[in-house]
Amino acid sequence: MSNEKQIVDNREFSIMINRLSHQLIENHLDFTETVLVGLQPRGVDFARKILNNLVEISGNNNIVLGSLDISFFRDDFGRRETIISPDKLDMNFSIENKRVVLIDDVLFTGRSIRAALDALTSFGRPKEVELMVLIDRRLKRHLPIQPDYVGKSVDSISSERVIVKWGNDGHNKIILLKK
Amino acid sequence: MNRLTVKNLLGIKQLTEQDINLIFKTADNFIKIINKPIKKVPTLRDITIANLFFENSTRTKLSFELAEKRLSSDIINFSSSTSSLQKGESLIDTVNNIIAMKVDMVVIRHPNAGASDFIAKNVNSVVINAGDGSHEHPTQALLDAYSIRNKLGLVENKNILIVGDVLHSRVALSNIFCLQKLGATVKVCGPSTLIPRHIHTLGVEHIADLKDGLEWCDVVNILRIQLERQNVKYIPTLREYSMYYGVNREILNSINKKIVIMHPGPINRGIEVSSDVVDSKQSIVLDQVENGVAIRMAVLYLLASKIQK
Known part of the structure; x- marks a missing residue:
């Protein structure tokens, strides 16, 4: 289709996941004080890929991954046409004094991450929070929020959408959808 | 949706x-x-x-x-x-x-x-x-049905018995609507003076004998006798009511299955239900x-x- 442009193919995708995993290992070594937290819904898919890759590279089977739902912490309740359907919350571990890596697929306005920080701190007081995103749409921030680990930075206008497609058998791609 | x-x-x-x-x-x-x-x-x-x-x-x-x-x-x-x-x-x-x-x-x-x-x-x-x-009393009915779902996995095709003062109970009416919409069968049990005369028009059968009712059901929801809403005598004495319709250990032991015990509160211990039944593992009163x-x-x-x- 003419209004679709592929910005990352499957090969680049694997390289990105690999690079991000190595960056995480460099900063967190054996992950004893670190927990990974994926944001529902799509950040969790990405976080799982990262976790699988980390296990493959390091052989460490003790890395903890949780999934965080931020529906009730968003700042646009009553301002949207549709009501947000909450997703599954799975945080069966303590984040008190832990180093938390928040993981999401696309960073755009930064509002989801703001809500995620609120949602996260309702589970306790982490020692520090880092942010990993697959795609950083860097020119469209509404809030002063920046990622620590970035798969790829993309310059796009508001009417465009960036979609991450998780394919079976590792056929993943990222496309830019123009309106 | x-x-x-x-x-x-x-x-x-x-x-x-x-x-x-x-x-x-x-x-x-x-x-x-x-x-x-x-x-x-x-x-x-x-x-x-x-x-x-x-x-x-x-x-x-x-x-x-x-x-x-x-x-x-x-x-x-x-x-x-x-x-x-x-x-x-x-x-x-x-x-x-x-x-x-x-x-x-x-x-x-x-x-x-x-x-x-x-x-x-x-x-x-x-x-x-x-x-x-x-x-x-819609939120009570929702939480009752939700508690049944959480306990038994599903409300559909379950048999639920409501025992007690159905006539004065808003909980009973809301429960009947809610459970039926979710595919359960509801029957009521109690002295006929406390059962609405046309209850069958809601698709609800009246069982007069408590033991028959308990043998039929998966869940029993026990209601309080609402003395404050009764300006005429519907039952001779509370003691007699308790003897015929009080859910106690003895009657539960006489049936061949474990049923779930519910009560919307406030509970009058010793009248509609005995203390040991309320506090037993079968009871989900506090989950409610x-x-x-x-x-x-x-x-x-x-x-x-x-x-x-």
Whole structure:
């Protein structure tokens, strides 16, 4: 289709996941004080890929991954046409004094991450929070929020959408959808 | 569908099966929320809710209040015993005065059936019925059905027996509507003076003998004898009632299966149910209370999106 442009193919995708995993290992070594937290819904898919890759590279089977739902912490309740359907919350571990890596697929306005920080701190007081995103749409921030680990930075206008497609058998791609 | 089909929660009668399942699904999320270290979410922080209790209540009022606070809404409380109603003010005047304070939602309990419908017709705020006379008590029915679902996995095709003062009970009527919509079979049990004469028109059978009823059911929901609503004698004595319709260990041991025991409260121990039964492992009375907060949070959350700002 003419209004679709592929910005990352499957090969680049694997390289990105690999690079991000190595960056995480460099900063967190054996992950004893670190927990990974994926944001529902799509950040969790990405976080799982990262976790699988980390296990493959390091052989460490003790890395903890949780999934965080931020529906009730968003700042646009009553301002949207549709009501947000909450997703599954799975945080069966303590984040008190832990180093938390928040993981999401696309960073755009930064509002989801703001809500995620609120949602996260309702589970306790982490020692520090880092942010990993697959795609950083860097020119469209509404809030002063920046990622620590970035798969790829993309310059796009508001009417465009960036979609991450998780394919079976590792056929993943990222496309830019123009309106 | 992720929106309710109704603007107000006046009764279970107006809800669809999808509405009920949406409320359950949302409550599942809130159960997780209220079991976190910090139990509050900021979702309804710009919403003001008035709790208007024209009739005494402990559990429902506390449960609503807690649900509202967990969602960060601002709340004002009203109870008729300390209000200007004593000075002769009418219901609509009282409510209009409260709404004029820019209240977005109203939770109302009233001794007269239809009071919440009346309010909903006359004001723009979202109205939630917290019990109107002997008519409906929708959030209680939702939390009862939700507790059954959580205990047995499914409400569909289950047999539920309601025992006791069905005639004066808003819990019974709302329960019948709710459980039937979810595909359960409901029967009632009790002395015929306390069973509404035309109950069969709701598709509900009356079982006169308690043991027959218990043998048939998977879940028994035991109601209180509402002495305050009875101005004529429906039963000779409480002692006689207790002998025929009190659920006790002896009768439970005489049947061949483990049934789930429920009670909406307040419990009169030793009358409709014995102490050891209430405190036994079969009883989910305290689960009902916890689920009540989550169900009310779900109802408030889903209805708050209907507020016209």
